[in-house]
Amino acid sequence: MARTRVNVAALYAALDAARTTRGLSWRQLAGEVGVSPSTMTRLANGHRPDVDAFAALVQWLSLPAENFMIDPGTDVEGKPTAEPELLVQLAPLLRARSDLGEEDVRYLEEVIGAAMRRFSSDRDSPVG
Structure with a gap:
């Protein structure tokens, strides 16, 4: 089981902020990014995007993918958990x-x- 995960809440919040600033609907944002509108719905429901969608989303945001990763050894809020082996x-x-x-x-x-x-x-x- 992979320990590093996408912080869906942070990714969705960043997308929402950028979408609002640019005056886009979620459907328009999906079109600009090159992902399906259902990808945006899945994010809104807390589901992780697939790898290609994740790459497209962070590229559209012009932010490093690491900004939206929950590292091994931390929980969703970034608090330390058990030391990785x-x-x-x-x-x-x-x-x-x-x-x-x-x-x-x-x-x-x-x-x-x-x-x-x-x-x-x-x-x-x-x-x-």
């Missing part, structure tokens, strides 16, 4: 490296995962 944070970095093949990445993930399990069990063990 180290391997979850490292996996994209490992996979982005051009000097590591798929087998190398899997091996490093196994080694890091084993180390993290060991550290976790050491913390959970009573000190004798």
Whole structure:
């Protein structure tokens, strides 16, 4: 399950503000953006847009997509939640490296995962 999510309420509010400022109806905004009017209805009802619609909407707003993302480790209001697992944070970095093949990445993930399990069990063990 993906942890990073679109903050639909913030996206809808930004769209509504820009729409109002430009004197557009929701249907006109959808036409300018290049998405269906039903996309706007889904947003109004709190449903996330598909990836293509999200990209078109933030491009139309001329704002970075990150402005409308709820990061791992935060809730909808941006308050911290549980610390994300180290391997979850490292996996994209490992996979982005051009000097590591798929087998190398899997091996490093196994080694890091084993180390993290060991550290976790050491913390959970009573000190004798």
